Amino acid sequence: MNELTIARAIHILSIVIWMGGVAFVTLVLIPTIRRSSFMSDEFYLFNLIENRFASIARTLVLIAGLSGFYMIHQLNAWNRFWEIRYFWMHTMVLIWLMFVLALFLIEPFFIKDHGRIVKDGHNFVNLQKTQLVHSIILTLSLITIFISVLGAHGVFT
Numbered sequence: 834m835n836e837l838t839i840a841r842a843i844h845i846l847s848i849v850i851w852m853g854g855v856a857f858v859t860l861v862l863i864p865t866i867r868r869s870s871f872m873s874d875e876f877y878l879f880n881l882i883e884n885r886f887a888s889i890a891r892t893l894v895l896i897a898g899l900s901g902f903y904m905i906h907q908l909n910a911w912n913r914f915w916e917i918r919y920f921w922m923h924t925m926v927l928i929w930l931m932f933v934l935a936l937f938l939i940e941p942f943f944i945k946d947h948g949r950i951v952k953d954g955h956n957f958v959n960l961q962k963t964q965l966v967h968s969i970i971l972t973l974s975l976i977t978i979f980i981s982v983l984g985a986h987g988v989f990t
C-alpha cells in the first residue's frame with residue numbers, strides 16, 4: 834500500500850462523512866423542522882445541529898483538499914487542469930471551493946444563526962430558501978462524486 838492509495842482512502846473517507854452530513858441536513862433535518870410546528874426549542878436544536886455539523890465539515894473540507902492536492906502532486910497531474918477530458922478534476926476543485934467559501938466565509942460571517950433569522954419572523958421563507966440552496970449543493974456534489982469515480986477509473990480518457 835503506497836502513499837497515493839492511503840491519500841485516496843483518506844480523500845474518500847472525508848468525502849463520505851462530509852457529503853453524508855450534507856445529505857442528512859438536506860433530506861432529513863430541514864424537511865423535519867419545516868414540517869414541525871416551529872416551536873422555539875426546535876429552532877434552537879436546528880441551530881445547534883447545523884453549527885455542530887458546520888465545524889465538523891470545516892475539518893473534513895480541509896482534509897479532502899489536502900489529500901486531493903497531495904494526490905495531484907504524487908500523480909504529477911497538475912497539467913490535467915489544461916485538458917478538457919479532465920473536466921471532473923475542475924468540478925471537484927470547484928465544489929470544494931464552493932464549500933470553502935460557504936463554511937469559512939458566508940456561514941460564519943453572514944448567516945451564522947439560522948434560528949435567529951427564523952425567530953425574527955422570516956421563518957417560512959428562510960427555511961424554504963435554505964432547503965433549496967442545500968438541495969442544489971447536494972445535487973451538484975453527488976454529480977461530482979459520480980463523475981469523479983468514472984474519471985479516476987479512466988472512463989473519459
Ligand code: HEM
Nearest residue numbers: 848898901902904905925926928929974977978981982985
Ligand atoms: C481541492 C479539492 C480536490 C482535489 C484537489 C481533488 C483531487 C483528487 C485527485 C487527484 C483524485 C485522484 C484522481 C485519479 O486517481 O486520477 C481524486 C479522486 C476523487 N475525488 Fe477528489 N479532489 C478534490 C475535491 C473533491 C470533492 C469535493 C469531491 C466530492 C464531491 C471529490 C471526490 C472524489 C472522488 C469520488 C474521487 C475518485 C476516487 C476513486 O474512485 O479512486 N474530490 N480527487
